[in-house]
Amino acid sequence: MKAQLPRWAFLFPGPATLPLTDPAMTIRHFLNTQDWSRPDLDALLAQAHVFKRERLGDQLRGKSIALVFFNPSMRTRTSFELGAFHLGGHAVVLQPGKDAWPIEFDLGTVMDGEAEEHVAEVARVLGRYVDLIGVRAFPKFVDWSVDREDRVLRSFARYSPVPVINMETITHPCQELAHVMALQEHFGNPGAPATDLRGRKFVLTWTYHPKPLNTAVANSALTIATRMGMDVTLLCPTPEYVLDRRYMEWAERNAGESGGSLRVSHDIEGSYAGADVVYAKSWGALPYFGNWAPEKPIRDRYRHFIVDEQKMALTNDAVFSHCLPLRRNVKATDAVMDSPRCIAIEEAENRLHVQKAIMATLAGS
Amino acid sequence: MKAQLPRWAFLFPGPATLPLTDPAMTIRHFLNTQDWSRPDLDALLAQAHVFKRERLGDQLRGKSIALVFFNPSMRTRTSFELGAFHLGGHAVVLQPGKDAWPIEFDLGTVMDGEAEEHVAEVARVLGRYVDLIGVRAFPKFVDWSVDREDRVLRSFARYSPVPVINMETITHPCQELAHVMALQEHFGNPGAPATDLRGRKFVLTWTYHPKPLNTAVANSALTIATRMGMDVTLLCPTPEYVLDRRYMEWAERNAGESGGSLRVSHDIEGSYAGADVVYAKSWGALPYFGNWAPEKPIRDRYRHFIVDEQKMALTNDAVFSHCLPLRRNVKATDAVMDSPRCIAIEEAENRLHVQKAIMATLAGS
Amino acid sequence: MKAQLPRWAFLFPGPATLPLTDPAMTIRHFLNTQDWSRPDLDALLAQAHVFKRERLGDQLRGKSIALVFFNPSMRTRTSFELGAFHLGGHAVVLQPGKDAWPIEFDLGTVMDGEAEEHVAEVARVLGRYVDLIGVRAFPKFVDWSVDREDRVLRSFARYSPVPVINMETITHPCQELAHVMALQEHFGNPGAPATDLRGRKFVLTWTYHPKPLNTAVANSALTIATRMGMDVTLLCPTPEYVLDRRYMEWAERNAGESGGSLRVSHDIEGSYAGADVVYAKSWGALPYFGNWAPEKPIRDRYRHFIVDEQKMALTNDAVFSHCLPLRRNVKATDAVMDSPRCIAIEEAENRLHVQKAIMATLAGS
Incomplete structure (x- = not known):
């Protein structure tokens, strides 16, 4: 199916989307x-x-x-x-x-x-x-x-x-599969690979971190969550934290094909409400890429995006995960990390x- | 049995002895x-x-x-x-x-x-x-x-x-067992694990080193030598080089239980006299821990603690060992290291x- | 046989040739x-x-x-x-x-x-x-x-x-054998270890590199090429780039014993003409060893020693190799490296x- 027009602006003035794989490749790689x-x-x-x-x-x-x-x-x-x-x-x-x-x-x-x-x-x-x-x-x-x-x-x-x-x-496609596997274990029968994740409400929430981090896991989370047919919310502080157009378009296309959905939100409570999965990650805003000084005060204003018990209480008893390493009490509180709803260790395994x-x-x- | 009162002063104003293992641990570790x-x-x-x-x-x-x-x-x-x-x-x-x-x-x-x-x-x-x-x-x-x-x-x-x-x-408990094994090989039949080391005269001698080193191997040597029932002398330049109270107390208790003994001495000739085992190690004096400048001139005065042939000649044809790495002609002379009485390579193996x-x-x- | 008198001057005022192996060694090593x-x-x-x-x-x-x-x-x-x-x-x-x-x-x-x-x-x-x-x-x-x-x-x-x-x-004797093996594969039947390389014209050419590199592979190339009975030319910019006397003497002696030959040349065209093998390597001139500043402008004048298609066209359809790592378009051009006559990957394997x-x-x- 055709890629839909995005419902969000791309603030990064980058080039048009490029394929990431060379069509002439005859060897099967695992790149994405x-x-x-x-x-x-x-x-x-x-x-x-x-x-x-x-x-x-x-x-x-x-x-x-x-x-x-x-x-x-x-x-x-x-x-x-x-x-x-x-x-x-x-x-x-x-x-x-x-x-x-x-x-x-x-x-x-x-x-x-x-x-x-x-x-x-x-x-x-x-x-x-x-x-x-x-x-x-x-x-x-x-x-x-x-x-x-x-x-x-x-x-x-x-x-x-x-x-x-x-x-x-x-x-980070290996992390994608590890995450899906942990969700299948949680929502399905133990060891049930065919567990269907369609219709689950998945929130990818940006969190604060003192440094502007890689968007890799965020790109990957959107890609795989939409692929699996989940209803995906990208929760981030401002439109500047929307991800690169390539991954937004992949996610759009995936959602269209899998029967899932994709939306961007800056509303914390609305995003957590009814969520089945909360996945946290910090990343630097692409419009400031390589020119991080002006992004720092913006990022600093959103320390309250930390995943804590108050936010988790808004969810549908959601599981929480993160790719690790995670700075405790910066990205998520000790209580969230040590809760039985945290499946980050399972995902890492x-x-x-x-x-x-x-x-x-x-x-x- | 109860820990005996130490016969030496503790110059390091540290806190009281703490257990190093958590009594709630259910997994068997090898920590000490x-x-x-x-x-x-x-x-x-x-x-x-x-x-x-x-x-x-x-x-x-x-x-x-x-x-x-x-x-x-x-x-x-x-x-x-x-x-x-x-x-x-x-x-x-x-x-x-x-x-x-x-x-x-x-x-x-x-x-x-x-x-x-x-x-x-x-x-x-x-x-x-x-x-x-x-x-x-x-x-x-x-x-x-x-x-x-x-x-x-x-x-x-x-x-x-x-x-x-x-x-x-x-x-350094792995080093402890490697050392005991080498002594068993030396004093017993080859490969005889049950070789009894009780009654052997064991000297742990401090030696000079340009840097203030870790006390780990010294702590361990006292702990295991007393555990094995040997008559142990801690030879060091001054009371400031006595080890942490925890390990002195372990050694005291071990000696009491195993029938061995423990004493501290600053007399080189008296300590080497009749020794069966000379074990060398350098370490920094705990009262100067983290404030090493004033300890340096003290340490420098005791370069003559080096293990040499003259000192070894005072022993009961003792074996010499060291945990390695060893600075030759600083901690022990070439002649001692290359002597057939040196079992440091055996211990390392x-x-x-x-x-x-x-x-x-x-x-x- | 006796070592012949060298036909080149040794500009490095070093000591006389020393044996590199201790005649008392009883263990068989692979040093050279x-x-x-x-x-x-x-x-x-x-x-x-x-x-x-x-x-x-x-x-x-x-x-x-x-x-x-x-x-x-x-x-x-x-x-x-x-x-x-x-x-x-x-x-x-x-x-x-x-x-x-x-x-x-x-x-x-x-x-x-x-x-x-x-x-x-x-x-x-x-x-x-x-x-x-x-x-x-x-x-x-x-x-x-x-x-x-x-x-x-x-x-x-x-x-x-x-x-x-x-x-x-x-x-670098492991590299020597890998190189010979690649030549045997090229000039012989596939997998034919006994392939005789005698009489092949072998050119070891110095090439430019921004840093004064190790002579190890050059020493080794001369040693093994003469050992295998090839007719060996050491092509280098000036007499200052002749290798250490020890390796020149080994090569002389090897050529004498194997029926090959050894010569030094500063003439690029003459050296490439009719070559069967072109082996490239950069190294620093020994007379400037440790005092590299005055060697740098000399080295910089000889960037044209790069292996390129024009030079390779002078050869007897020679194979080209190098020990890797190789700076492309500095030591050899992309065209040479990507040519089917390049056996550097085979040699590395x-x-x-x-x-x-x-x-x-x-x-x-």
């Missing part, structure tokens, strides 16, 4: 859930539920994955590394610019700067050693029109002879299971 | 040997002797340990990582604040500083991924009344759903075997 | 190909070709290697780590001074500086934990007469009770296979 069909995503989730019941397998026996971290990680690294181990494989952890060489991504450059190596060689050589490549590369937070091209991830996908997995760049499903699927056969 | 019964410690040592003869096993098949290093490591990391591998398991190495997020340990804090994550989430999430968590966290060397609470280790133990192992904080015993015991069944 | 007989090198290559066809084995089952990196790495670490995994073993990655202690290498020192530990203890303890030790230690670039002693590698070899592998110091052969050979009962 949006590239995958709903049945294929459901199959990944079904496999993840199986792995949660039975940890060990031999789907990756003798196989390996390179985990390329341009940014630090705790959960991502641990869950990928152990996931590979559980299935008989091995993960190699690389940190370019730290314990490996800095890398060039532009084509045709005369490489007389800092970078000692081009991604073409990095990806091609790694692809000779391993069966899968995971890439974590956050934005540089200088120019969103550059960062939104997801250049590092796409460069690896372009040159790699083996499948590439997004370990968080400007989206599910990273292990969904990533094993992704690795086993991509490296299989 | 003092929490473990003597038969249970003997069982660990017996298992370690078995692992030294037969490296490979499947006691950790498909299981994993997270090694959380707040401070660097060479032996500890290598021995834990290989120990897990030898038994079919896998170790994930994490360095918070370096290649993972900085962590908050206080409760109820509004986390608007540097820490991105609370230990409650870190420990709970890791506990979903792994079967064991090892923690290395040295003191911060600012305020001993804070450091002596062993907050990082105890926080992990409090929140973790899986057993936690002390990889050196303000004590034994780290591998005792840690395998600890991991297999805690993660088993 | 020059220490290994030609049949033994051929056996390693034959094993590497087998591993390329069949990745998995159990030659290192339950065994381990410590990879000690004093300098960063991507390919080396990944290929060693995966090589161990493929054969049932495990690699532990250590970075002294970064996530391990800084190390002292001199004998008899009073260690009151930065180093917390002597290599004697490091090597002896590691040798209790692992079956093999790999060492990467680049020159310090201050004093070539110091760096050319290869002290870090030789110290490990001296103290280690297990075989030591050179992962690049002032030579072969690192995996030759290193597995080396590890399996050295660690095997």
